[in-house]
Amino acid sequence: MTDFSIIDKLKRSKILDLLQEGKRIDGRALDEHRTLDVVTGVIPHANGSARVRLGDTEVVAGVKIQPDRPFPDTGDRGIFICTAEILPLAHPSAETGPPQPPVIELARVVDRGIRESGMIDLSQCVLEENKSVIGIFSDNVVTDHDGNLFDTCSYASVAAIMTSKMPKWEMKDDKPVLVEGEEGDTPITTIPVSVTMGRIGEFILADPNIDEWACLDARITITTNSDGNIVALQKGGKDGFTYEQIVKCSEISISSGAKIREIIKKAVGETQ
């Protein structure tokens, strides 16, 4: 994602010492997220948008909705695509150019959480079966990187999708034609919330900040839906988790996820 300097690695011993006393480097509890701030409707040109801050990590998400060709094997469903990019102004080591594997993983994990939850009812996004469907693109850009981009991008996309308005098209002469002045709500079925945790030694930390991120042994991102069911999961990092640790992570993801879902709902409701 971004490279870490040797100094970041030296912080590991300090972080570990504090963890032995049950403390984190920024004073949070082990299962506590940083302050989440969600503002929607920040990009009027987009069909839906959000700027999300998780601590000092900041992401802007914009949703664009436009007619597209369906995937060949799913002609009866609309298209949903989620991307993510770390802008070069987000961190000194972020670079321009084609995305590196960690950034591709970021985009795919965020995409998968939302897609697998079935958040958007894509069966309602068909203009003409096998010919023309509605495409929903959610593009995330990281503007400041202070760790845990997975969750920040995911919350930004979810808030942007929840506040998005879908324009209306009609088929005329085999082509979709925009019906001016008509739009409806994007069909939403559930609110997926991802919770990313890291492991340092035997400790599980929710929402690692960039100092902690630099010295994680392993990490795991678990996405839950509004019913509290797990819908997607991704393990990363050079080391693994024990079964007990995974169970603990899933419990944190459900309880923290529920709290975060309420924060997002409140922010979305306030600005709608």
Added chain:
Amino acid sequence: MVINLGGRKSDMVLLDENGIRCDGRKVNETRKVTIKAGVLKNASGSAYIEFGGNKILAGVFGPRDVHPKHMSNPDTGILRVRYHMEPFSVGERKNPAPSRREIEISKVIKEALEPAVMLEKFPRTAVDVFLEILQADGGTRCAALDAASVALADAGIPMRDLVCACASGKAGDALILDVNNEEDQAGQADMPIGYMPNLGKITLLQLDGVLTPDEFNKCIELGVEGCKKVYEIQKNALREKYFSKGD
């Protein structure tokens, strides 16, 4: 009058009989401009500008090591600028890969900033300026240049002057200040200007459209007046950050 707005026909009136423009401005009025300095944690310097409907983030890094190494110059530092539009910044989703237009704008903005930045003080290093267009609404290159200049100053990089920018142009047969998106697409001329107000130097100048020599001269004068208004807002943004807490 039926005008063509990016392939879309519109009967919008660019200038009415009272000399009022399509967004309610007078001919010599700029849109609302707000600039905030120091908005990013990681960047050495940063700025956020809202110029009418344009929303742009600028981040500066450096002076720092040059990668790739062969780009470094033993006599002076180098300036690198990337102007980039987000996929959601415009009407139709934009492919996130840099377009030829973005590459050109990056270059003209770099060349507009170079005369102001004292790069000779930092040989073998690079100063990187990243300009991210979150929302575009006509006149992004000027707004981006305004933000870039504040971000460079915020990064503490020695400068001879701030560079301020504003476009002038022609629509509805009148010369206008600060061309908006509709006027850019349906108007008669668009001339972005970058200007160093204390040195009196124009460092960015482009023109799309037809102007008589007389109109051209007046257009530059009008644009420079707009630049000077933006300059005050740029200075205020820096004052706000560095002098507002009683020191």
